[in-house]
Every structure is written in structure tokens, then in C-alpha cells.
Amino acid sequence: MTSFPTRPLPPARSGARLLVDALLGHGVIRAFGVPGESYLDVLDAMSDTEIDFVVCRHEGGAAMMAEASAKLTGRPGICFVTRGPGATNASAGVHVAQQDSTPMILFVGQIGRAMRGREAFQEVDYRAVFGTLAKWAVEIDDAARIPEILARAFRVATQGRPGPVVIALPEDMLADIVDVPDAPAFEPAETWPGLTDMMRLQKLLWNAERPLLMLGGSRWNEKAVAAVKRFAERFDLPVCVSFRRQMLFPADHACYAGDVGLGINPKLVKRLKAADLVILAGGRLGEVPSQGYSLFGIPDPGVDIVHVHADPDEIGRVFQPALAINASPQAFAAALEGVQPPQTLRWSDWRQEARADYRAWSDQPPANPGPVQMATLVHWLRSLPADTAICNGAGNFATWVHRFHHFRAYGSQLAPTSGSMGYGFPAAIAARRVHPERLAVAVCGDGDFLMTGQELATAVQHKIPVLVVVIDNGMYGTIRMHQEREFPTRVFGTSLVNPDFAAYAHAFGAFGARVERDEDFVPALDAALASGKPAVVHVRLDPEAITPTTTLSALREKSLGDRSVS
Template sequence: MSERTGAQVLVDQLKIHGVDTIFCVPGESYLAVLDALYDVSETIRLIACRQEGGAAYAAEAYGKLTGKPGICFVTRGPGATNASIGVHTAYQSSSPMILFIGQVPRAHQEREAFQEIDYRRMFGQMAKWVSQIDDPRRIPEYVSRASHLAVSGRPGPVVLALPEDILTEAVAVPDAGPYRRAKAAPAPEDMLALREMLAGAERPLLIVGLAGWTPEAALDIRAFAEANQLPTAAAFRSQDVVDNRADYYIGATGVGSNPNLNKRMRNADLLLVAGARLDQLTTAAYKLIDIPRPKQKLVHVYPDPDELGRVYQADLLINATMPEFAAAARNLAPVDGSQWAGWARSGREEYLKFIKPTPTPGQLNFGEILAYLREHLPAETIVTNGAGNYTAWCHRFYEFSVPRTQLAPTNGSMGYGVPAALAAKLVHPERVVLAFAGDGCFLMNGQELATAMMYGLNIIFIVVNNGMLGTIRMHQERNYPGRVSGSTLVNPDFAAYARAFGAHGEVVEKTEDFPAAFERALAANRPALIELRVDPEALTPGSTLSATREAAVAKKR
């Protein structure tokens, strides 16, 4: 057995586990890994981003999009702290990811050496496992465990620290084999109990969430919903699991959700929840489902047994991974859905009414632009966004029909959309990739335009510019009307900003000017940015800034 450096062993393990893309910001603490990657550049793409937060976001999005661990390398100290935002996003979004961090040499540890941090303490609550490889002979073992953990059960992030000196030490060590996803199938008696509960329901509602869906599993759960004429909603930022254009789909829960859908969650007599944690956003701050015993009958299906019973005591708990549950659900004999046909039909009608664009102040109506995009873009288009009030329009007026076409952070993390789009275009260069960002959101990672230019990733970025941090301003006006503090923005000319990178850039100020501008962006054959200048009075799809303030003032009288 020939000797290899620790870095060469590490890179060989990544190849064995099927890694084809690595996102990074180069650092001196893992120079040996960068050198080892030079020798495998034909099989592993190294994407050098401009900030570690962007690299980590891109790796998280890669994991969400492919189901394989997204791989990110950063340097110690500041590199790791910058990357932590992507780890937190991966944890709350249930996305498989492995973050490798260059670490100070073993001989320097516990002295507060240059940029030294104890990563077990730092990342302990935001990752499935955090460890440090102190023996290069154990690299195959650690990378294998990290890969298995990232994709199994509830998918999520793993963090491994790499002391600089283990990467240059020569060792003779055998390789591991490729990882396999651990599967958990539902018990047959549980599926029969589920069917019996469904057959006895009058107002059932299926809610699907993010945790571990494959495209095949998404198709299986769609077939189950269709066969049973089962009204179906998506948990926060999980809209692409089901076909939004199907008759059984009645909307998405979460921020800016349809009030009628919230009523349906309260009034349902059976909630079948698959892959969703029933977290704060999905349950409207835990107001739609009583704690700990819901008034609705509850079937909770989730891949992590620690989540089952954590907040809600369900009538039926099913610990299963989504592909296995969805396949079992599809194979169940359908029940007679005619007893809830009216319930399902009215839910669909409420949804279709809700996605019609609403009038908004100013010359540009963002809802009408999204309606245009949903009618003209291919179904396979991948749409990304970060966080901010602009996303209420995105989630309400755009529709998804193909699995794994929505990339959005369930932890409400700003700056996500731009780097997530990098991953999307790398995985699917043949597709249209559309990244939405608010003016505040965009400038948190707008520098990754340089990465898009460097690697020829022809993404279309749409920046919604209203000159403020819209979500914060909304909450200010609701709670402290008229007392604006810290939420006003002075922005650059975003189109000129894009052109400075070599991208196509233009400004749209009227709704009717958007289609031609979008066609020019599609035809630009390079990254393109369209800045939408929106009236700040258009605070949400359903309320103006002035009306929000006036309502708050009246409430305080």
C-alpha cells in the first residue's frame, strides 16, 4: 500500500463518495487540499467564491438540489464564522452538506493560536455532527461517517475541522467505500392505520415539508394525493414538492400565506403531515395547531424520531424517510374521496383567487411580473430567493410544478438567492435559473456576481428595489408607527453595478416594460441583472405602508 498525504487521502475519499463540485474560499490552512484537487480537476470542479458565506450557501443549495452532500471548504477563524450562516441554513432546511474547515496545526492548539476556534463548541447546535480529524489515518472513516450522516434520517450539515499538519503528513491507509443513505420504511400496520383514519375523515389536509424528498418521492406523494383527491398544502418554502397546478393543491403555509388556508388548517379534522416539522412559520407561530394535543387528528411522518412528539402529540407517529413513506402511500388502496370533494374544491378555488395579482401603488406591479413569469417560463426553471418582504410576492404569485426547482432558506436568511443560483446553474446549466433578491438581500452576497462571471453561469438576477429593509419597516410600522429607525437604504444603481462586473444590466420602472427587458436578459448570453424599482408604499401584496401605519396608530388610540 503506497503512502499518500492526508490531503490526497481526503480528496480520494471525496471522489469515492461521488463529489463532483466543491465550493470554497481558498485559505492557507488547507493549501495541501487545494494542491491535491489540482490533480483531479477533470472530475471535481472547484468553485472559488468571493466570501465564505456565499460558498456555504452555494454548497447548501447544491445539497438541497441534488440530495448529495454539498461540499464547502473554508479556512479557520474568520472563514469558519462567515460560513456558519450556510450551516445554520442547511440545518433548518434539512439540506445535506459537509463543511471542511482548515484548522491550526495540532501542536499549536489550546493556545489561542492565530485564528484558532474550537469548532465543536462553535457549531454544536447547528450541525448533525461536529468533529476534528487529528489522525490522518482516520480520514476515510471520518469522511465516510460525515457523508452517511449528511444524507440519512433528517438530512443536514456536518462540520469537520482539518488541522493543517495532518494534510501534509504521509500515511498508508485503505480507502472507504461510497456512502449509502440509511432508509427507514413505515410499518405496514401504521400505513393501514393511516388509511383507516383517512377513510373516516371529512376534512383532511395533507401538508408536505422539506425533509429528504427525492424527485421520485415527490411524484409518489403527488400520485397518492391525486388518487385520494386529497387537498394538499406545502409547508414554508416547500412548494416544489407537489404540483401547484394540480387540482388537489390549495396553497403554501408560512409567511404571507392565504388566511383561508390558515382557517382550513384549524378546521381540518385530519392533518397528515409528511416531512414538515410543524415549526413556527408553518403553524403561524404555533397558533393553528394546539400544543401539546391538537384538536385535529394528527398523523406526523418524519425521518428523525427526535422530532416526533417534540411539540405535538400526534395520534399516529410514523418514523420514516420520505422516499419510503411516499412509495408506501402510493401503494395504499385509495379511499373514497367524494366525502370531502366540496372541501377540496373550495380550497382550490380559494387558492386560485389568492394567486391573482393584487393592485399595488406605483407604476410597477411585482405580482403581475411574477404572473407573467409563471406563464412564460419553462416548468423546469429553478427559482431562488433570500429573505425579505419581496418573497411574499414570490411565494404567492409564482407556481412550481417540477420537483427541486425552488431554492429558498427556511431559516429566513438574507443573501441566499444569489449564491444558491450559482449552484443551480452548475447542476443544471441547460435550465433557466432565476434569482430574486431585495435591495437589502442582494447586497449581502451581490459580490458573487463575480463568481457567476468567472464560471460563465448565465443566471438572471432580479433585484426588487424599494429603498428599505421592507420586513423590518413593516414590523416597525406595526409596532412603532412613524418611528423609522435603521431600515432606510441608500442603494447603488444595481444595473450599473452588474455592468461593472461585465454582466448585462438594466432598470425597469413600469410593469409593461418588463417582458421586453426579460427577453433581452435571456438573450444576453451572460449573467444578467434586472433592477425593479418598486414604490415603497407597496409594503406587502395586501397592504400599503401608509395603511399599515394608520392601522397601528388607530390601534394605539
């Protein structure tokens, strides 16, 4: 009979202590959350450790902070919330993690096991509520299974296509005393491309005339980004990135051709359609990067696509590739070192033209109506260190950042591909907490900022000197833009009456400044950084400056003109 080595059992522990020990064993050093009576035992167990627990003011902000920290570290972001409304408030962050392919674990306090099925106070069936929103939703009924379930949760969150895991914790289970060993520390499995895959990729490149490399998705790191950069240089390839993944390739590199997102450069669209080989590494080619699924044919794209993804279920979901490579981005990037370029690179002019198109599209922000110019903000952002985290949520204001700011380093961008408003400010707080030596700047719209603006209290309490630039045009700008196009002159439900955001900042004990003239813009930004405090710079932008390419009046007039012609 075969005998297996066994580890000695640690002393009997409560479920809460077992949970916290499991987090420590898997390398967790930070968590975000809002306290609740349903997981008081966990808070008590955590108090004896070095875990940095960032106390937040709303569960949505806490979940977004956890998601942003995971984007920067590649390790699951950890968030704790209480049952019922606490969990549903956090669902916004879970949705971001799901659509952005970000590893995250949300722990939810739950009612006692004996009360289930009676609609007890704040009772929710978390498997049902999060079943389609998270990658996995589970409730732990037996404290002895905590090491097993947490080990699985870390793997589910990080392996294949990363995503969020939701774990419900019945409060009485957390008090149970059990004798079980800890699970070994996890390390996510990397899926490596086969030698045949890389030989076929090399053959496709050798036969190509107009190749293009597109980067997207998650599971990247600095080493992988550097390896892809070397590959692009050896092959003289034009490189683009998918929506809000601009930190995957430096914008100042001669191979960089732009981002495939909302408001894309029309010349990049033409180039993608003219390519005879598209290598998509890490991304999913979803609705936004595929331009509403119009870039290529479905299911036959009409062009050779090499799709590299860590999850085989994502390959060929919409567009059928000529070559499917099931590999994680880090493993694929490492394997690129063995791919050799042809003796003659036939596409150097193609790459140079792609670069010239990007420069013409992105180098100089145009003037906008009103006394404050968005170009001033963009030029100031460009002057910051390359590793500064530039964060944003959703809104037309983000167009200036995405199109005209030059992201130059991995970890320098935090933005939701899910298009979630309110994301930028919590993301910046997380970025500064994860990397306190680096700057973090959130660029927010007025409606966007007030989705999570109360987290200013979190930044002040924890002394996190994040800078928020609030672009205030007194409206939900993106929705107004669509409204003027579809229902010109019939404005309804999109106007906003805002506070003085500088005074709002002062009320929290933060730095605040108000900008109404362009000449005051840079001094206010510099003073905010120099304050050493969390800071809000309130920028009054002319409502006419709806996008970099049009005004609100012009949009309305065009819409009315189109209707009169039809």
C-alpha cells in the same frame, strides 16, 4: 479462527490526497469555497481531479451555494473555507442547512496541532463554535482516520433528519503520509414504514370526513413527489405544503390547496383547524408552518395527526400525533401505493373548496402603487419553463413570488426556511451550475442582494448565466413594515441608499438593465436572458408597495389609529 477478506492497501498517501480520494469515492463532483493557506494541500490534491471547484468571493456565499446544490441533488453540498474568519463567515450557510434540514459538509482549514490552546493566529475551537449549529462538528487529528470520519460524516449529513457537518482539518495533518484503505461509498439508509403503520393510516383515512395532506422537509426526489401526486389523485385529497417547500407539489394540480407559511391564506388556516385528519409527511411543523404554534393544541393537537418523519426525535416534539410513522419521505411515498381508498370518497367537495380558495388567493396579483407592477414580474416568471429554479432570500419582496408564482416542478424552488437574507443569489448560481441546461432566476430585495452581491464576480468568472432581479425600494422592507406597526412615524435604521445595480453589474462584466416603468420590465428581463451572461435587472419599486395587501401609508395610519383608540 474466522478470517475476513481484506482489500489491498493503496500506495501511501498524504492526508490531503486521502481526503480528496474519499470525496471522489463518495461521489462528489463539485465543491464551493474560498481558498486559504490552511488547506493548500487539499487544493493541490484537488487540482489533479475532475472535481468542479467553484471559487467564491465570500465564505457565506460559498456555504449557501453548497446548501442549495444539496437541496437540488439530495447529496451533501461540499464547501471548503479557511480557519477563523473564513469559518465564521460560512456559519450563515451552516445555519440555513441546519434549519432547512439540508445535507452539507463544511471543511475548515485549522492551525497546526502543536499550536492548539495558545490562541494561535485565527485559532478557533470548531467543536465549541459549531456544536449547537451543526448536526456534528469534529476535528481530524489523525490522517489515518480520514476515510472513517468522512464516511461517518456523509451518513450523519444525510440520514435521519439531514443537516450540516463541520470538519476541521489541521494543516499539518493534511501533510502526513499514511497507509490506509478507502471506505466503501456511502448510500444513505432509507427508513421504511411498517405494514401495520400503513394499515393504520388507511383506517384513519377511511374514517375521516375532512382529511388534509401536508408535505414538508427534505429527503424528497422527483419519484417520491410523483408517487404522492398519484396518492392524492386516488384519494381526491387536498394537499398543502409547508413554508418554502412549494416545489413538493405542482401548483397547477387540482388537489393543491396552497402553502402554510408566512402570509398564509386565512381560509387555509380555517381549513387546517377544521380538518379531522392531517397527514404531515416529511415536515417538522415548526414555528412558521404551525403559525406560531397556534394551529393545533399543545401537546394534544385536538385533531388526528399522522406525523411521518425520518428522525424519530422529531415526531411528537411539540404536537403529539395519533399515528407516528418513522420513515423517510421517499420510502413513505413508495409505500403509499399499497394504501387503498374507501369505496366512497366523502370529501370531494372539501377538496374542491380548498382548491377554489387557493385559486382565489393566488391567481391574480393585485396592482401596487407606483409605475412598476410586481404582477408583471409574476406573470413573466409563470411564462418560464416549469423546471426553472426560482430563488430568493428574505424580505417582503418574496411575498409576491411565494403567493402568486405557480411552482410546478420538483427542483424549481430554492428558498431558505431559516429566513436568511442573501440566500437567493448564491442559490441561483448553484442551481445553474448543477443544472446548466435549466434557467435560474434570483428574485432579491435591495438589502437582500447586497448581502452576497459580490458573488456576481463568481458568476462572471465561471461563466454562469444566472439572472438576478433586484427589487429596490430603498429600505429593509420587512423591518420597516414592523417598525411602522410598532413605532409609527419613528423611522430609524431601516432606510437604504443603494447603488445603480445595473452599473454595478456592468462593472463586473455582466449584463445590467434598469427598470423604472412597467412597460420596460418584460423587455429588460428578456434581454437579460438573451445576453447569455450573468445579468442584473434593477427594478425601482415604489416604497409604498410594502406588501400585496397594504401600503406603507395605510399601515402607518392604521397603527396610529389603533394607538389613538387605545
